[in-house]
Amino acid sequence: MAEADEVFHVDLRGVVDLLSHHLYSSPRVYLRELVQNAVDASTARREHDPSAPATVRVVPADVSADGRLHVVDAGIGLDEHGVRTALSTIGASTKRDALGMARDSYLGRFGIGLLSCFLVTDEIAVETETAGAAHAVRWRGRDDGGYTLERTTARGTPGTTVSLAPRGSAAELLRAASVLRLVATYARHLDVDLVVETADGPVRCARARFPWEEADGAPLLGRAAAWCQDVLGFAPLDVVPLADPATGLRGYAYVVPTASAARPTARVYAQRMLVTENDHDLLPPWATFVRAVVDVSGLGLTASREALRTDATLDAVRDRLGAQLRTWLLRMAATDRPRAQAFFAVHHLGAKAMAAQDDAMLDVVADVLPWETTTGTATLTEFAAQQRIITYVDTLEHFRQVATVAAAQGIPVLNAGYAYDAAIVERFVARTPGAESRRMPPEELTTHVDRLDADAEAVFLPLLDVARAVLARAEAEPIVRRFRPESLQAMLLVGDAAERDRDRRSVADLAGLADGPWGAALASLADPTAAGPAFVLNAANPSVRRLAGADPTLQRLALEALYAHALLAGGHPRTPFDSALLARALPALIDHVITGGG
Numbered sequence: 030m031a032e033a034d035e036v037f038h039v040d041l042r043g044v045v046d047l048l049s050h051h052l053y054s055s056p057r058v059y060l061r062e063l064v065q066n067a068v069d070a071s072t073a074r075r076e077h078d079p080s081a082p083a084t085v086r087v088v089p090a091d092v093s094a095d096g097r098l099h100v101v102d103a104g105i106g107l108d109e110h111g112v113r114t115a116l117s118t119i120g121a122s123t124k125r126d127a128l129g130m131a132r133d134s135y136l137g138r139f140g141i142g143l144l145s146c147f148l149v150t151d152e153i154a155v156e157t158e159t160a161g162a163a164h165a166v167r168w169r170g171r172d173d174g175g176y177t178l179e180r181t182t183a184r185g186t187p188g189t190t191v192s193l194a195p196r197g198s199a200a201e202l203l204r205a206a207s208v209l210r211l212v213a214t215y216a217r218h219l220d221v222d223l224v225v226e227t228a229d230g231p232v233r234c235a236r237a238r239f240p241w242e243e244a245d246g247a248p249l250l251g252r253a254a255a256w257c258q259d260v261l262g263f264a265p266l267d268v269v270p271l272a273d274p275a276t277g278l279r280g281y282a283y284v285v286p287t288a289s290a291a292r293p294t295a296r297v298y299a300q301r302m303l304v305t306e307n308d309h310d311l312l313p314p315w316a317t318f319v320r321a322v323v324d325v326s327g328l329g330l331t332a333s334r335e336a337l338r339t340d341a342t343l344d345a346v347r348d349r350l351g352a353q354l355r356t357w358l359l360r361m362a363a364t365d366r367p368r369a370q371a372f373f374a375v376h377h378l379g380a381k382a383m384a385a386q387d388d389a390m391l392d393v394v395a396d397v398l399p400w401e402t403t404t405g406t407a408t409l410t411e412f413a414a415q416q417r418i419i420t421y422v423d424t425l426e427h428f429r430q431v432a433t434v435a436a437a438q439g440i441p442v443l444n445a446g447y448a449y450d451a452a453i454v455e456r457f458v459a460r461t462p463g464a465e466s467r468r469m470p471p472e473e474l475t476t477h478v479d480r481l482d483a484d485a486e487a488v489f490l491p492l493l494d495v496a497r498a499v500l501a502r503a504e505a506e507p508i509v510r511r512f513r514p515e516s517l518q519a520m521l522l523v524g525d526a527a528e529r530d531r532d533r534r535s536v537a538d539l540a541g542l543a544d545g546p547w548g549a550a551l552a553s554l555a556d557p558t559a560a561g562p563a564f565v566l567n568a569a570n571p572s573v574r575r576l577a578g579a580d581p582t583l584q585r586l587a588l589e590a591l592y593a594h595a596l597l598a599g600g601h602p603r604t605p606f607d608s609a610l611l612a613r614a615l616p617a618l619i620d621h622v623i624t625g626g627g
């Protein structure tokens with residue numbers, strides 16, 4: 030059989046269903062599409078006749094005489110041929126040029142927007158007329174893909190009226206209250222006279238200016254902040270103007286007043302019509318400290334017009350906007366230190382995320398951001414100026430373990446326990462001539478405290494024996510050292526390997542497996558080289574010295590209480606053994622004291 034060239038067949042009902050019910054996230058978009066068509070028709074007419082009115086009138090279903098919603102424009106209209114080729118052909122649009130490129134002056138482009146009306150109605154009626162036409166055209170399209178077309182008497186003025194009879198479930202969306210809300214959401218910034226008829230008379234709804242268009246002379250932050258409060262619901266800490274001439278983008282990035290780790294959101298308008306209130310692609314992911322509002326003409330939209338199209342242009346715009354935010358931050362840090370400090374106090378996480386990959390930002394963070402150290406608060410630059418080697422611990426837990434003792438001994442240790450900290454320290458050192466860094470394992474602190482001589486240690490040997498028995502299940506090794514502060518009776522130092530080992534035992538304890546065959550399997554996972562946690566008693570502390578001579582029962586109870594206290598003070602994760610000990614240690618000690626040890 031000879032090869033025949035055939036074309037696809039289209040199941041019209043399926044296509045209409047797909048493009049109306051499944052493309053859009055909500056039936057609310059029907060009004061946006063109708064207003065958009067009316068605005069485009071007005072724009073097209075004014076290209077030939079600049080004095081023509083740019084008026085769009087919406088008559089909600091509960092206000093009109095016939096119970097239907099009407100959108101009336103004085104736009105270019107369609108003749109019979111236009112109705113057949115544009116309105117009755119799915120995917121055809123008059124808003125593209127000969128090459129199929131969307132024209133910048135129009136909002137529409139795909140030739141499917143009208144179908145979104147089938148989300149709220151079973152039939153779309155259009156009455157339309159072009160300038161000087163002998164007659165008008167009435168078209169009715171049904172959601173099964175069929176339509177009728179007839180000529181009607183010309184009114185003598187061009188324009189189009191689209192009418193929708195509400196479908197039961199969506200009727201609410203065609204009533205005045207919803208229409209006003211939808212118009213305020215999507216269309217309040219459009220440059221047309223958009224009027225919604227209500228029972229109380231016509232309401233003018235558009236022509237709102239964007240905050241960057243306000244020219245009332247008030248300072249930038251004040252006037253932009255009012256808009257931000259009104260639309261986004263918060264008072265911004267600062268405002269960063271955004272502009273991208275290549276895509277006609279203008280906007281503001283508002284610095285949010287509270288710390289946030291979420292991806293930055295942008296409220297995006299395209300040619301003044303709202304696209305999305307929640308875009309996550311326009312700004313770089315590290316810009317967690319802002320929420321943006323932009324209007325753009327040169328970025329592609331998805332077919333539902335509810336999101337920016339992710340493509341190379343969007344990637345390039347994102348980079349350029351990121352550069353603008355970065356420049357703003359760097360300039361602020363260089364020229365207005367108090368403001369920069371206020372910014373960093375809230376947004377250190379976002380700034381650190383940037384600094385972890387950007388050298389200029391790293392310099393700012395090193396210079397401005399305060400870090401917690403055992404010798405007080407300092408910037409990285411200050412700390413490095415005092416210490417040749419930056420000693421740091423890289424978890425919060427480790428810092429809690431070492432902070433008191435290191436502070437008392439004057440050992441400078443930096444808390445690099447938050448996200449990005451350790452990476453920033455390493456990058457800073459790599460960029461700073463002569464600087465070095467060293468990550469300190471917490472158990473190393475025992476080498477910074479004084480050992481006792483054999484005679485002094487002998488006094489504590491019986492106490493250490495009791496401690497060993499008490500802490501056998503905790504597998505903590507009791508030792509005695511002399512260290513400052515004298516007021517600290519004991520500390521618990523858990524190193525990396527010991528931490529892993531504690532986790533393993535915690536699992537076994539919880540599952541009740543410690544003594545069965547699984548216990549042996551888990552035990553075999555233990556790191557044989559692991560130094561267990563060190564429970565360090567302070568020989569410089571008077572209570573500990575007295576405890577060395579106390580009776581064994583009091584020693585046992587007091588040691589349990591000291592261990593419990595060290596656990597809490599170090600903020601260590603607890604094994605079930607620890608929890609049980611924590612629950613009983615203090616009550617048992619109190620009991621013992623009250624009953625006089627009897």
Ligand SMILES: Nc1ncnc2c1ncn2[C@@H]1O[C@H](COP(=O)(O)OP(=O)(O)OP(=O)(O)O)[C@@H](O)[C@H]1O
Pocket residue numbers: 062066067070102104105106107115116121122123124136137138139140141142143144189
């Ligand atoms: N109010 C109107 N006045 C004049 N022509 C209109 C009107 N509404 C629709 N049309 C014509 O019908 C065509 C199809 O409209 P439709 O809304 O389906 O698609 P579009 O606006 O071209 O693109 P998009 O799918 O992006 O909305 C338009 O291109 C336009 O030619």
